Amino acid sequence: MATSSTGLTGLSAYIKQSPPLDFSIPFEDTWVKDRTIVVTGGASGFGAGFVRRWATNGAVVVIGDVNVEKGDALAKAIRKETGRESAAHFVHCDVTDWQSQVNLFKEAVRLSPHGGIDTVVANAGIQAKDRLQEPGDLSAAEPQSPNFATMDVNVTGVLYTTHLAYYWLPKNPGSKPCNMNSVPDKQRRDRSLILLGSVASLAPIAAAPLYGTSKHAVLGLFRSLRATSHMEGIRVNIVLPYFIDTAIVPPVAKLLLAGGAMGKVEDVVEAATRLVADTRIVGRGIVVGPKVTVKQDDTGEFKLVTKGTEGSTETALWEPYADDWEEVDAFGRRVVKILNAVEQARGWYGWITDVVKLAGHRLFGVGGGS
Ligand SMILES: NC(=O)c1ccc[n+]([C@@H]2O[C@H](COP(=O)([O-])OP(=O)(O)OC[C@H]3O[C@@H](n4cnc5c(N)ncnc54)[C@H](O)[C@@H]3O)[C@@H](O)[C@H]2O)c1
Numbered sequence: 001m002a003t004s005s006t007g008l009t010g011l012s013a014y015i016k017q018s019p020p021l022d023f024s025i026p027f028e029d030t031w032v033k034d035r036t037i038v039v040t041g042g043a044s045g046f047g048a049g050f051v052r053r054w055a056t057n058g059a060v061v062v063i064g065d066v067n068v069e070k071g072d073a074l075a076k077a078i079r080k081e082t083g084r085e086s087a088a089h090f091v092h093c094d095v096t097d098w099q100s101q102v103n104l105f106k107e108a109v110r111l112s113p114h115g116g117i118d119t120v121v122a123n124a125g126i127q128a129k130d131r132l133q134e135p136g137d138l139s140a141a142e143p144q145s146p147n148f149a150t151m152d153v154n155v156t157g158v159l160y161t162t163h164l165a166y167y168w169l170p171k172n173p174g175s176k177p178c179n180m181n182s183v184p185d186k187q188r189r190d191r192s193l194i195l196l197g198s199v200a201s202l203a204p205i206a207a208a209p210l211y212g213t214s215k216h217a218v219l220g221l222f223r224s225l226r227a228t229s230h231m232e233g234i235r236v237n238i239v240l241p242y243f244i245d246t247a248i249v250p251p252v253a254k255l256l257l258a259g260g261a262m263g264k265v266e267d268v269v270e271a272a273t274r275l276v277a278d279t280r281i282v283g284r285g286i287v288v289g290p291k292v293t294v295k296q297d298d299t300g301e302f303k304l305v306t307k308g309t310e311g312s313t314e315t316a317l318w319e320p321y322a323d324d325w326e327e328v329d330a331f332g333r334r335v336v337k338i339l340n341a342v343e344q345a346r347g348w349y350g351w352i353t354d355v356v357k358l359a360g361h362r363l364f365g366v367g368g369g370s
Contacts, residue, residue: 017282027184031184031277032273034058034060035060037059038117041064041124042064043074044065046244046265046272047065052078060087061078063089064095064101071090071092091108096157102164105117114173116175117168118172120192121194121196124153126248128150128210162195166232177230177232177234178191191233194275195239197215197222197239198215198241201240202320226282236282238285239268244263246265286317288317292314293305293314
């Protein structure tokens, strides 16, 4: 079994994700200084929180959003507050439009003092009216086509952002492929992608199947990308917030949640800042919920306790995938290894047989297969 320099053993060492997060390890906000960061949907909610915190700490932040009024006002306010002309910029961008995103990235490179992009945050998201299970008038000759705006923004938009990140991040001048042994305060240049999932990535969300589907897709994207982070050299991490009071949560949901606990924007910003700032973190996820005081019992279960209880901790942040990459993703890798071994065992004979079969199928339509 291989052992990596971080002490990870077995397949974990091959997968090369950083170890489970330890939230007690401090990070410095100033580690984001001089980084050029693109935030889609940065005009309000979490995005605005990210932009303000990172720009205040010396980053150059480029906001891409459809909301021109809010985005422009935010960038202007931050430039004034920080006294830095390069602190924040606004670029109109509709993430569902490929060319609009291409323009955002090109503009970010143009505005970047070092001519590159260090971090991309695929944050833009919506929750449009979700009527998937309501076909409407059942006596109509045929149903109306459903509204998939949520999928367009939360899935297609995020995939466009990801594709562009994989084009621009490796070209970032002075950056190196990600390395979980890096010294974060010394590493000015980075190659990092942050995805915005949700607790709806992990659990079903009643009455909003499209939103749930879209956020499950974002989680699937994260889990797939992180498996090859060490090949492309791009750090991919995800933030998975619970309900947090922003414009995206419809009033009816706020009403249903009344009396329960909601998370806070500042905790989402804290989670994302750790992932952006600390260049050692590769392939990790953080769930953000309401701040609670908990204590672990002998079985490892967390119990809610009153503040100040001995041995308790107060936290809003949890890591849902602490060990799964050893148990699940490593399993996937084992299967791939076995498939590779099968290919090797079949050798040239196997390859030629398959190619001949394929050619026969293409030319004469013979041979089985699905
Ligand atoms: N607030 C929550 O409870 C919560 C929970 C989990 C995940 N999230 C996710 O966090 C992300 C940010 O949400 P938020 O809560 O800050 O919501 P928000 O509505 O405050 O912010 C979303 C931003 O995205 C922008 N946007 C919408 N469509 C766009 C498009 N086509 N192109 C570019 N920009 C567009 C909006 O103008 C807005 O500025 C979303 O991906 C959301 O799904 C939110």
